Amino acid sequence: MGLLTPDILVNHVADVTPEMLRARGIRAVVTDLDNTLVPWRGTDIAEEITAWLLALKDAGVAVCIASNTRHPSRLERLAEQMGILHVPGNASKPRRRGLRIALNLLNAGPTETAMVGDQLFTDVLAGNRLGLTTILVNPLTTREFIGTKLVSRTAERWILRGARKRASS
Numbered sequence: 655m656g657l658l659t660p661d662i663l664v665n666h667v668a669d670v671t672p673e674m675l676r677a678r679g680i681r682a683v684v685t686d687l688d689n690t691l692v693p694w695r696g697t698d699i700a701e702e703i704t705a706w707l708l709a710l711k712d713a714g715v716a717v718c719i720a721s722n723t724r725h726p727s728r729l730e731r732l733a734e735q736m737g738i739l740h741v742p743g744n745a746s747k748p749r750r751r752g753l754r755i756a757l758n759l760l761n762a763g764p765t766e767t768a769m770v771g772d773q774l775f776t777d778v779l780a781g782n783r784l785g786l787t788t789i790l791v792n793p794l795t796t797r798e799f800i801g802t803k804l805v806s807r808t809a810e811r812w813i814l815r816g817a818r819k820r821a822s823s
């Protein structure tokens with residue numbers, strides 16, 4: 655169960671502040687794309703995201719997208735618009751390969767890197783397997799791949815309920 659437990663829970667990716675990262679010795683961020691930075695399959699970048707990325711940049715925190723996308727050209731375009739790095743193609747989370755590529759691009763080690771995403775079974779699991787600090791955000795929208803909706807989300811609710819219970823006891 656430990657591998658499915660995020661280190662930090664936040665509502666929105668913008669809640670991951672440079673101060674929070676600095677306090678944990680984190681100087682690099684690997685981030686999910688869909689439902690973390692943009693709505694599922696979205697193509698517009700919200701001002702809030704742009705401001706967040708600027709704040710990280712000012713603080714010297716490098717950012718790299720690792721997405722399980724089936725649309726690499728969209729990923730490439732969005733990463734370029736945001737001015738951040740990306741793992742080319744499908745990052746295959748929760749496998750470690752994609753995140754290893756991200757760490758290489760970021761030139762950072764696992765203990766100085768955070769993995770931010772909205773899914774336990776891909777983002778958090780991959781991050782924990784590599785020893786990154788894992789941060790779970792609430793999904794930006796409820797529109798998503800039907801398999802994710804039916805299977806993963808139900809199990810996520812169940813696991814998070816247990817994690818919150820443990821945290822409060």
Ligand SMILES: [Mg+2]
Binds near residue numbers: 687772
């Ligand atoms: Mg996602």
